[in-house]
Amino acid sequence: MNPRALPVLVLAGIGLLCAIAFPFLYVTPNRLLSGEPHSPHVVALALSWVLLAGLGMLEVRGSRVAVALLAWALIAGLPLVAGMDARALLHATAASARVPLGAGFWLMWLAANLLLLDRLRGVRTSGRIVAWAGLFVALVAMSRAGAFESLALVREFHAQRGPFMDALLTHLSLAATTLVLALVIGAPLGWWAWRARRTDGAVVGVLAFLQTVPSLALFALLIGPFAWLARAWPALGALGFGGTGAAPAVFALVLYALLPVVRYTVAGLGAVPPDAREAARGLGMSRLQLLSRVQLPLGWPVLLAGLRIVAVQTIGLAAVATLIGAGGLGRFVFLGIGQGANDMVMLGTLAIIALALAVDLLFQAMLAFTERRS
Amino acid sequence: MIEFDHVHKRFGEHVVIDDLSLRVEDGEFFVLVGPSGSGKSTLLRTVNRLVHIDAGNVRIDGVDVATQDVETLRRGIGYAIQSVGLFPHRTVGENVATVPHLLGWSKAEIDARVEELLILLKLDEPGIVDRYPDTLSGGQQQRVGVARALAARPRIVLMDEPFGALDPVTRESLQASLKAIQRDTATTILFVTHDMDEAFGLGHRVALMLDGKVAQVGTPLELIRQPVNERVREFVGGSRARLRELAVRLVRDSMRKGEIADGDAVDGGSSLQDALGAMLTQGRDRLPVHEDGHPAGTILLADLVASRE
Numbered sequence: 001m002n003p004r005a006l007p008v009l010v011l012a013g014i015g016l017l018c019a020i021a022f023p024f025l026y027v028t029p030n031r032l033l034s035g036e037p038h039s040p041h042v043v044a045l046a047l048s049w050v051l052l053a054g055l056g057m058l059e060v061r062g063s064r065v066a067v068a069l070l071a072w073a074l075i076a077g078l079p080l081v082a083g084m085d086a087r088a089l090l091h092a093t094a095a096s097a098r099v100p101l102g103a104g105f106w107l108m109w110l111a112a113n114l115l116l117l118d119r120l121r122g123v124r125t126s127g128r129i130v131a132w133a134g135l136f137v138a139l140v141a142m143s144r145a146g147a148f149e150s151l152a153l154v155r156e157f158h159a160q161r162g163p164f165m166d167a168l169l170t171h172l173s174l175a176a177t178t179l180v181l182a183l184v185i186g187a188p189l190g191w192w193a194w195r196a197r198r199t200d201g202a203v204v205g206v207l208a209f210l211q212t213v214p215s216l217a218l219f220a221l222l223i224g225p226f227a228w229l230a231r232a233w234p235a236l237g238a239l240g241f242g243g244t245g246a247a248p249a250v251f252a253l254v255l256y257a258l259l260p261v262v263r264y265t266v267a268g269l270g271a272v273p274p275d276a277r278e279a280a281r282g283l284g285m286s287r288l289q290l291l292s293r294v295q296l297p298l299g300w301p302v303l304l305a306g307l308r309i310v311a312v313q314t315i316g317l318a319a320v321a322t323l324i325g326a327g328g329l330g331r332f333v334f335l336g337i338g339q340g341a342n343d344m345v346m347l348g349t350l351a352i353i354a355l356a357l358a359v360d361l362l363f364q365a366m367l368a369f370t371e372r373r374s
Numbered sequence: 375m376i377e378f379d380h381v382h383k384r385f386g387e388h389v390v391i392d393d394l395s396l397r398v399e400d401g402e403f404f405v406l407v408g409p410s411g412s413g414k415s416t417l418l419r420t421v422n423r424l425v426h427i428d429a430g431n432v433r434i435d436g437v438d439v440a441t442q443d444v445e446t447l448r449r450g451i452g453y454a455i456q457s458v459g460l461f462p463h464r465t466v467g468e469n470v471a472t473v474p475h476l477l478g479w480s481k482a483e484i485d486a487r488v489e490e491l492l493i494l495l496k497l498d499e500p501g502i503v504d505r506y507p508d509t510l511s512g513g514q515q516q517r518v519g520v521a522r523a524l525a526a527r528p529r530i531v532l533m534d535e536p537f538g539a540l541d542p543v544t545r546e547s548l549q550a551s552l553k554a555i556q557r558d559t560a561t562t563i564l565f566v567t568h569d570m571d572e573a574f575g576l577g578h579r580v581a582l583m584l585d586g587k588v589a590q591v592g593t594p595l596e597l598i599r600q601p602v603n604e605r606v607r608e609f610v611g612g613s614r615a616r617l618r619e620l621a622v623r624l625v626r627d628s629m630r631k632g633e634i635a636d637g638d639a640v641d642g643g644s645s646l647q648d649a650l651g652a653m654l655t656q657g658r659d660r661l662p663v664h665e666d667g668h669p670a671g672t673i674l675l676a677d678l679v680a681s682r683e
Contacts, residue, residue: 279459283473284448297463
């Protein structure tokens with residue numbers, strides 16, 4: 001069997017299992033109670049996964065494209081079908097009723113995404129951009145047309161629109177502040193570690209140790225010292241600095257971000273050919289000129305690749321920061337858990353995932369741009 | 375003029391340069407030759423202070439390099455290394471312009487100088503100035519490296535085995551270019567190599583370094599004919615030293631005037647080695663010698679074999 005067919009078979013198998021075994025939707029009397037599972041399209045969905053598996057095994061021209069197209073259609077079509085089902089189901093029930101998406105939907109949607117990702121491997125960048133941008137446009141267009149209005153998730157979003165936008169902005173500014181501070185502190189630290197050949201020294205050791213402290217514990221540990229600081233210097237307190245809030249959150253996030261920034265700075269500096277450095281010095285460049293004209297341009301792609309990882313990691317970790325009052329999208333997750341409102345948890349989680357993916361994409365674009373230039 | 379005055383350098387317990395004194399004259403092509411670990415590269419790098427010496431001093435035109443601003447010092451000295459060290463993110467033109475740029479030359483001056491250098495170093499493919507180093511051959515890269523070293527018209531150029539990684543044909547072509555440039559510009563060149571043929575082919579004077587000391591300094595002929603001890607004789611080539619001698623001596627100094635021989639002529643300015651090669655190729659034991667294209671004399675195989683002035 002063609003080894004490239006294996007991912008298709010596995011994913012199609014998972015899809016088939018989910019179509020049969022897990023509920024596609026639920027109907028609940030209100031946003032807190034659990035409800036009845038509904039799986040209205042078991043046969044059709046199961047058949048399409050079988051079709052996918054079959055196409056994956058066929059070794060004829062165009063079967064690869066057919067698998068990609070079918071996966072694409074599933075990613076766009078599953079939410080549409082769910083939205084239409086939800087509308088039909090709500091029509092027949094009370095106004096407080098909700099239609100949340102079930103595990104079957106989510107897992108199938110995930111499997112379809114992974115399938116498309118796999119099929120697009122090795123395809124030209126332009127082709128990949130067209131596929132994903134097309135999906136984005138299709139989903140936005142459906143959303144604009146109101147196709148998803150009846151889904152519990154969208155209803156939850158409408159109910160929380162104001163707080164959601166606030167949380168999104170807070171989340172972004174927490175992550176951005178963290179990234180900037182980590183770069184400002186970590187890059188010089190990395191430069192020093194590289195110059196002193198101290199990548200196994202105390203500083204890196206401490207940073208590596210910090211990575212092992214659970215984020216929740218670190219946030220909690222910082223409350224005491226920061227509260228004390230705010231009391232000792234009331235001016236700091238007046239600036240919103242205290243045991244809870246953004247200050248200790250950013251502090252903790254920066255601590256987590258420092259190790260990768262330092263590591264990637266060292267790797268970036270190491271990526272500069274030693275002979276180019278030797279020549280630069282021999283020709284009379286000062287340390288600053290060496291840094292700005294040789295080391296930074298040559299090491300930047302490596303550092304940028306590191307920042308991409310730091311950015312995604314920080315967006316994930318910032319979810320926990322809400323527990324010490326820093327706000328952000330984590331608020332919906334923890335509030336939702338507290339209230340038993342799954343839609344709210346889902347709203348926060350999906351937003352964090354989407355944000356992380358968007359930032360990842362942004363960094364990929366920046367990387368592609370710098371690589372084309374150099 | 376570069377003067378090394380009782381220079382000492384040690385790395386840990388290992389003495390790399392041992393109380394070394396040496397003088398390189400203005401406009402001289404001076405070669406430091408010796409085996410690996412003899413300290414020749416280290417000595418070269420003390421001139422632009424890439425190596426800090428432990429005792430003694432290094433002077434350029436009587437001024438101790440240690441008293442000068444290190445960046446100003448380095449910008450005034452050309453520097454080329456075996457690994458070339460071109461900046462991979464800069465075009466050929468930008469690489470060559472490195473030092474003029476650091477010195478704040480105007481764009482027009484820089485452009486004119488880059489163009490001049492590319493012609494001088496036979497880098498005259500159209501569009502080469504905007505290409506990136508990784509698109510060039512090894513020989514072209516080193517030509518760019520040499521052009522970069524010469525860019526700001528330094529009076530002194532340091533070269534650390536610049537042709538060591540090149541194939542023999544490319545190396546000879548670069549050696550010829552460098553020799554011509556040195557002759558035309560009267561730049562003082564301090565050149566490091568471990569290749570004895572390269573040293574004798576290029577240097578006005580050669581210093582053979584062994585164990586951090588100068589074992590002997592002199593013209594190539596002096597080293598070949600009067601080695602001061604057995605180790606120098608060994609390095610100069612033992613029985614093959616006579617072949618090297620043929621390579622450094624010129625036809626016009628050994629020819630007989632007026633006698634006319636048959637065969638393809640050799641140029642008076644070529645080496646006796648070239649003449650011997652021509653005799654072997656043509657199967658003759660005597661060849662006509664031309665100067666500026668006109669018959670000037672004859673060179674005899676017997677004179678090559680017997681020649682010991």
